[in-house]
Amino acid sequence: MDCLCEIIQCLVALAVAALIVVLLIAHLTAGMVDLKRHEKEKFFLTAAGEKEPFPSLHDPSSLEMSVVVPAYNEELRMPVMMEEALEYLENRRKQQPLFTYEVIVVNDGSKDKTTEVALQYTRQFGADKVRVLTLVKNRGKGGAVRMRSLFRTFLMYGFHFLVWFFCVRGIKDTQCGFKLFTREAALKTFSSLHVERWAFDVELLYIAQCFKIPVAEVAVNWTEIEGSKLVPVWSWLQMGRDLLFIRLRYITGAWKLESPRKTD
Structure with missing residues (x-):
């Protein structure tokens, strides 16, 4: 019994240490995002x-x-x-x-x-x-396409779970590339945006929910054209990492929501 308790204590200590390391990495690398325009x-x-x-x-x-x-x-x-x-x-x-x-x-x-x-x-x-x-260099764009194989489907549902768990709830398809903004909503959300690659959609919706901007999903006729630039496995892993960092960087204050100045 003593041995089991020691093992549990070690596992808890390792989990806490890992969480601290992740928090430090998320916080220290938050300022490394290059948002400057050439x-x-x-x-x-x-x-x-x-x-x-x-x-x-x-x-x-x-x-x-x-x-x-x-x-x-x-x-x-x-x-x-x-x-x-x-x-x-x-x-x-x-x-x-x-x-x-x-x-x-x-x-x-x-x-x-x-x-x-x-x-x-x-x-x-x-x-x-x-x-x-x-753009002078590739910065990346958020979006996702329908995956057909079992492994890709597993990754897709895993990603949706992470989206729900870490960032955005109440939205079935955060990665749809067809999004419509009012000018005011675009100004509020894009002024605070940090993520540039595939998970940028999630951060946009996270920011919108933080600002209590109403979001609705409307069915449209969508035709997928072959030739997507998404790299299945690597892109999903990259998005999973970004989801974790989005949540951690906002809750630790490394990233803050901007209050854009009003326009006419």
Whole structure:
């Protein structure tokens, strides 16, 4: 019995020590997230190839809708999405003359011709409707695709459990890439965002719930185009790590919720 008690005490001590180490790592590495923008990322190219400053969420609103399209090596898949999206937006504009929009393609450090393909739509529709932001280096984008094998399904459900346990409750699919924000909600959530890769959706929703921003899930028709850049096993492991750090960094105060200044 004494031996069993000693074993239990050792296990508890190891668990406490491991928790302390994880807390220290989460806290000490919180400031290592690079949120600075490169000077080149502050401009977009017009149809004539001239540089213009990129608008900010902090600027007064001038459009009814902004569609942000994260893209990494998407020269082949982008035309399908862009043509369908722009057709819908243009038809809506014809039906509602006061409706205004912009599509912002964010080239996430692609190595292919993603920027060149996107700029074709800038030339076709104008830089007031299609703007291309090319990031100097790949920063990553949150999102997930449906997994089919047993192992991938296990990882997916494991990830959803971790999301529920650590960060966000009441949302069935945090990783859906189709999210709609009001300008005020976008300003509040993105001003506090730290995670840049696959788990960024979870942090966004975590921030939204902390600010008590209403969140609703609405069914839409979604067509998955082959060619996702998600690497199954590694991406899930990376997301699991990020989920743990999101929770720990906020509860320890390493990350704080920002209160953005009001805009008109």
